[in-house]
Amino acid sequence: MYPFGVVGIELLVPSGWELSEVKVRREKGEVAFSDLKYGRRLELTWKAVESAVRPLDIIKRMEKRLAKSGLQVKRKSHRTIHGHRAMEFRVEGAAAGVGLTWYCERKNRALILFLYLHDELADMLSYRRIVSSLKCHRDDGKELWAMLGVSFDLPEGFELQRISIAIGESYAVMRRNLTSLMLVRWHFASQLKHPPHKLVEEVFKRLTQRELVTTGVSQLESGRICHEKVSRVTGYYYEKSGLFSREKMDVVAEYWVRREEDKAYCICIAGRSVESLAETVSRTLRHISVV
Numbered sequence: 001m002y003p004f005g006v007v008g009i010e011l012l013v014p015s016g017w018e019l020s021e022v023k024v025r026r027e028k029g030e031v032a033f034s035d036l037k038y039g040r041r042l043e044l045t046w047k048a049v050e051s052a053v054r055p056l057d058i059i060k061r062m063e064k065r066l067a068k069s070g071l072q073v074k075r076k077s078h079r080t081i082h083g084h085r086a087m088e089f090r091v092e093g094a095a096a097g098v099g100l101t102w103y104c105e106r107k108n109r110a111l112i113l114f115l116y117l118h119d120e121l122a123d124m125l126s127y128r129r130i131v132s133s134l135k136c137h138r139d140d141g142k143e144l145w146a147m148l149g150v151s152f153d154l155p156e157g158f159e160l161q162r163i164s165i166a167i168g169e170s171y172a173v174m175r176r177n178l179t180s181l182m183l184v185r186w187h188f189a190s191q192l193k194h195p196p197h198k199l200v201e202e203v204f205k206r207l208t209q210r211e212l213v214t215t216g217v218s219q220l221e222s223g224r225i226c227h228e229k230v231s232r233v234t235g236y237y238y239e240k241s242g243l244f245s246r247e248k249m250d251v252v253a254e255y256w257v258r259r260e261e262d263k264a265y266c267i268c269i270a271g272r273s274v275e276s277l278a279e280t281v282s283r284t285l286r287h288i289s290v291v
Contacts, residue, residue, distance in 0.1 A: 001129060002288045003151055005144035006031070006160055008107055009046065012133035014126045015289075017042065019147065024160040040118050042130065046111040049103070053110050055087035058101045062089075062112075071095060082135050098127055106137035146288060147172055148185045150265060153284040155277070162207075173207055178239065178249070179271030181281070182207050189257045189264035196231035196255040196266075204251070204268055210237045212251055220254070228256040237270065252278040258287070 001012040004019070007026045013033050017040065021032035027048035034041050056076070063073045071093035079086050079100070086102035091114075099114035113134065117123045138144075142153040147163070148170050158181070163172040171184045184203050186192060192199065197217045204212040213235050220230040233253040241247040252275060253268035267285075269278050 001133070003133075003144070003146040004031070004033075005146040005151065007158075008137050008143045008156065009044070009111070010133070010135040010144050010146070011044065011113075011130055013042070013130070019165065022160075022163055024163075026159055038118050039116075040123065040126075041116045043114045044111070046109045048108055049110050050108075052105065053103050055085065055101045055103065058103075058110055058112065059087060059089055062101075066091065066093075069093070069095075081131070082137070084136070098124070100131065102136075104136040106139075109136065111136060145174065148183055149263070149288060150183065150185075150267075151284075151286045151288055152267075152281045154181070154281070171203070171207065177271075179269070179274065179277065180208065181277075182266075182268040182270075184266045184268070186264040187262065189259070189262050192264060197233045199264075200233045200253045200255060200266060200268060203266065204237075204253075204270070208237070208270070210239070212237050228258065231255045233268075250274050254278070254282060 001014055004011055004013050006024050007029065017033040017035045019031065020034040021030065023030045028046065030043065030045045032041060032043045059073060059076060066073060071091050073089050073091055075090040077088050079088055081100065081102045084102045084104055086100050088100040091097050095116060097114055097116040099112060101110065101112045103110050115123060115127045141156055143156055145152055145154055154174065158174040158176040161173045161175050164170060167187060169184065169186050171182065174181045182203065197214050201212045201214060204210065214233060215236065216234040218232045220232050233255065235251045236248050237251060238246040239249050249271055250273065251268065251270045253266060255264065255266045257264045267281060269281065
């Protein structure tokens with residue numbers, strides 16, 4: 001199993017199940033993972049609410065909605081998820097599955113996890129492992145972000161602005177106020193012809209519509225990021241701060257290659273005084289594999 005994390009929500013996903021749908025905002029979102037070989041699908045949705053809501057009330061609303069499609073919700077039972085009272089349920093009909101729902105007081109969110117059943121014996125084993133890994137908040141002011149083959153910690157409050165998953169290049173852009181983090185993964189790293197700082201400049205311009213002025217390129221010691229040699233690129237760009245004024249912003253990027261996977265990675269952080277954030281990301285960075 002491998003970790004997935006966004007906006008303070010964490011879970012472990014069975015190996016081989018790939019992220020197939022992602023609509024992420026802090027106040028409302030949905031992610032889905034699919035095992036295309038066997039037709040399995042896992043869905044996790046959440047929504048911010050103004051006041052506490054009982055899991056039973058969430059299920060009652062679900063019952064009315066699913067009844068229109070000829071589906072029945074049965075076998076409700078209570079359990080605890082990350083310190084919260086939750087309720088499990090089973091859906092019977094053409095789209096049979098098992099799931100649970102709970103309310104997180106820390107984030108004021110109602111969440112629903114649902115797994116469509118294909119092979120019940122094997123799927124229930126996966127379901128129990130997923131449920132035991134669920135986390136909907138942390139108490140240290142940090143949040144785990146895990147996607148595109150890496151995981152790292154960020155301070156609370158970052159939003160996922162964009163994500164694109166493709167064979168050649170995948171990327172995700174997170175933002176909080178004037179600080180942005182861009183995560184890029186390239187397949188076929190051996191075919192990349194430009195030096196690291198040129199790749200960083202190109203992807204920065206494409207994702208931000210800003211010109212990056214590189215001021216330094218250095219090699220970090222092996223082992224700093226997952227035992228890989230790292231190229232560190234520093235620079236700046238200008239952000240419009242008024243009708244006739246611009247503000248100079250810092251950029252710190254780190255680029256490395258996983259030769260055994262033939263993949264290259266870059267994490268680029270841009271904003272005011274980003275050195276501390278870059279150090280946090282670098283210190284907590286881990287590689288993950290979905291295989």
